[in-house]
Amino acid sequence: METPQEPRWLDDEEDQAWIALSSVLMRLPAALDAQLRRDAGLSHFEYQVMAGLSMVPDRTLRMSELAAFVEGSLPRLSQVVGRLEKRGWVHRSPDPTDGRYTVATLNDEGYDKVVATAPGHVEAVRSYVFGALTRAQVRQLTTIGHRIVAAIDPGHPLVSGTVDRLRRRK
Numbered sequence: 001m002e003t004p005q006e007p008r009w010l011d012d013e014e015d016q017a018w019i020a021l022s023s024v025l026m027r028l029p030a031a032l033d034a035q036l037r038r039d040a041g042l043s044h045f046e047y048q049v050m051a052g053l054s055m056v057p058d059r060t061l062r063m064s065e066l067a068a069f070v071e072g073s074l075p076r077l078s079q080v081v082g083r084l085e086k087r088g089w090v091h092r093s094p095d096p097t098d099g100r101y102t103v104a105t106l107n108d109e110g111y112d113k114v115v116a117t118a119p120g121h122v123e124a125v126r127s128y129v130f131g132a133l134t135r136a137q138v139r140q141l142t143t144i145g146h147r148i149v150a151a152i153d154p155g156h157p158l159v160s161g162t163v164d165r166l167r168r169r170k
Helices: 012-040 044-054 063-069 074-086 108-128 135-152 162-168
Strands: 060-062 090-094 102-106
Touching: 012 044, 012 108, 044 060, 044 063, 044 074, 044 090, 044 102, 044 108, 060 063, 063 074, 063 102, 074 090, 102 108
Parallel strands: none
Antiparallel strands: 060 102, 090 102
16 A cells, blocks of 8 residues: 655745735735726626727637636626626627637727726736836746746647737737
8 A cells, every 4th residue: 555645845935935926816806806896897807808809800709719818717708798798898699700609799889998997907907016026027927927827727828829819810
């Protein structure tokens, strides 16, 4: 019978890094959500969906691509897009190139909402994240983020370059 292997415990430096990262993971989404709800009446996820659509050609993406782009499941995305449709900012339709898929399109009113919301959101991101970092630390953060995402999901759109390709199609 094999003896269970001792866990590879974190050393002091790793433990401190993990505590710091965990704190960011818990506090940053809540802070961004609060700012967007207060200033624009949107959740952070709703804003991410609309902003994601605003960055691609014709402001249109297949729901599956949009879900990957905004880090959400299809059921969650479907609920959010439904709410955005009711507010008159997004609409869904069959994909004209393949009717088996559904596309979401940000309409002009939705685009105007993103444009009006973006300055406050960018200021919050700058205040909470980038204002505390040097240029070198921003580059390090990018590298670190890519490496962590690649370790979790090697096929993730950020790792595979899909996110950049979607943004360049515009």
